[in-house]
Amino acid sequence: MGTFKIEGGHQLKGSIQPQGAKNEALQILCAVLLTPELVTINNIPDIVDVNKLIALLRKLGVKVEKLGKGSYSFQADEVNLKYLESDEFKIDGRGLRGSIMIVGPLLARFGKGYIPKPGGDKIGRRRLDTHFEGLIKLGAKFGYSKEEQFYGVEAKKLKGTYMLLEEASVTGTANILMAAVLAEGQTTIYNAACEPYLQQLCKMLNRMGAKISGVGSNMLIIDGVDSLGGTEHRMLPDMIEIGSWIGLAAMTKSELTITNVSWNDLGLIPETFRKLGITVERQGDDIHIPAHTDGYEIQSFIDGSILTISDAPWPGFTPDLLSIILVVATQARGSVLVHQKMFESRLFFVDKLIDMGAKIILCDPHRATVIGHDYKSTLKATTMTSPDIRAGVSLLIAALSAKGTSTIQNIEQIDRGYENIDERLRAIGAHIERVD
Template sequence: MAAFEIFGGNRLSGEIVPQGAKNEALQVICAVLLTPEKVTISNIPDIRDVNKLIDLVGMLGVKVEKVSEGTYTFQADAVNLDTLYSPEYGKKATELRGSIMLVGPLLTRFGYAVVPQPGGDKIGRRRLDTHYIGFQKLGAEVGFDEDSSHVKVITKGLKGVYMLLDEASVTGTANVVMAAVMAKGTTTIYNAACEPYLFQLCTMLNAMGAKISGVGSNLLVIEGVESMGGCNHRILPDMIEVGSFIGLAAITRSELTIKNVAREHLGITPEIFHRLGINFEFRNDDIYIPQQDSYEVQRFFDGSIMTIADAPWPGFTPDLISVALVVATQAKGSVLIHQKMFESRLFFVDKLIEMGAQIILCDPHRAVVIGMNHEQSLRGTRMTSPDIRAGVSLLIAALSAEGRSVIDNIEQIDRGYQDIDGRLRALGADIRRL
């Protein structure tokens, strides 16, 4: 098991380019199964979760070719469904929550899909009902084999229908959309997730021949087509990395420029960090963060304490709640962090408290952070990365802390961040991989 050793307290400087969006990559790579024609995808991040998915589609018989760094071609003209039952496929699929999104494309194109219980971050209950109920409404039968722990989804032909999703699940919406593109008739999906990842997926599907209207909204109308073709698609910059680097610059009192951020797809993310007192400016499609010795948390108009809460898009993404919490530990003022969507995502704060942060964990969803305004630095310590987002948040905390920190289980961080230690060293960070 690998670890990061960090000597914190250094100010960083320079430019950093965000990787391709992990969550988008997982969706659009699954979509290549919709067509026997060649699909080219660029700006694919070189991270564990995405590489596992590329291996999975390769095991299914998809021809995968790496054209250049970050660019691959996929051709699913010889898919072998028998692989779904192989132990090797099952083992790899259970390690990756994104493997569930293979079901929609397989179901609509071949009428059949099998999936083991997927893995992923242990951040609380993450039910899959939205996926399976959506498939059932389209006319599929869903069954669970207790002996093999596999879910089997079959259909003699999907049919368009009106559906109201019980939750605005990003992966659930993506899966149902991919299943509906070749269903007979019209499918209307209300309460659809509308994150930039879905915008990108629907844009790619339309380029492949789908007929999806309402792209970017929570009401999608899909006219089923007979078949899908190939296309070229480029993945957006990862907005989670963009937010992480804004927070990193602030807490380390560094001057950084984040390049090529796709500003129009960042939503409310920059505004949330502005509420924490962080100054920055857009320079064309870059974000420039000047060195700040202090940043003060805003208050609401009535003078009450600021609350930072996650919400479905266009609200603040839950993937950045952990970063916002860490940044608040060195702000001037106090803030209530309210993580609504996952009940285990704030449990990493005990590590921050050990480092000297002033945090009151109210319950699994809420924490009050009393900022120290850099009057007292965090202390280096040894800790373990529990999941991708908490892991990078602890890394940001360690980079601002005085002394030596060691973060174990960094495989979790590697699942979502490409060469993060190398890119941070280029900014002046004292970090190495053990």
């Protein structure tokens, strides 16, 4: 198990470029299974979760070639469907939440798709119902082995239909969408997710020959086609990493420039951090955060009541950044209520911040009130364990602002979502060491 040792209390300075988007990569990589032709993808992040999916595609028989840093070609012209029924696949598939999105493409192209119950962050229930209910509506027969926790869908031919999703699941929408592009007739997906990464998937599929309209809205209309061709695609920068660096700059009173952020795809992220009193300046397609030497003050609502920041499906504020918001608020002037609506276990890392001296009241599994210190009392160094990707980075940001030397264990969780984070932080002045 790896460990980070962090000496906090140092100001950082310089520029940092966000990696390619993790959540987009997991969708886009699964889409290469929809065609036997060559697909080239650029700006792929070199992180554990993405590398696991690439390894899984290789075992499925996809020809994978690394062309350069972050650039790969994929050709799924000799897919090995027997691997899907192997014990090895049952182990490999469980290690990655994003593996669920191979089911839609495999079902559409080969008439069957299997997946073991996937793993991922332990942040509460993450149901798969939306995925399979959508595929069943397209004409698939569903099977589940309770003993092996193994799911399967089969269909001789998928047929387009109208469906209203129970929840605007991003991965669920992606899975159903990738199945529908090769279905017979027209499919309408209402209450579809419309995140920028899902829009990227739609644009890529359309370049491959799919007929998808309504891109960017919550109603997607797909006219099925017989086959798809090859294409080239470039990932967006990771908006969660961008938000993480905004929070890091504020907490450490550092002047940082975050480069090539694709501003138009950030939604409410800049404005939400501004509500915490953080200066977020746009410079072309970069974000500049000046050193907040005098701190930052949380806004209140117009009627004077305490500010509440909550998550919601896009274009609402992403749940992946609420843990960053919570940490940043610990040194603000004022108070904020953080309401995590979507996952019931994501706020349980706050006990570690309380151990560091933060003033946080955990109201229930979904809500926490943060009373900022305004830097009058710094966080204290401690030893802690990373419970999941986003909480792990939040604790890392807290440690970089704290007085003394902190230790974060189980950093494999952080590596799942952040590329070479220790090297990149050292490049802007952070005192962080990786110990295996």
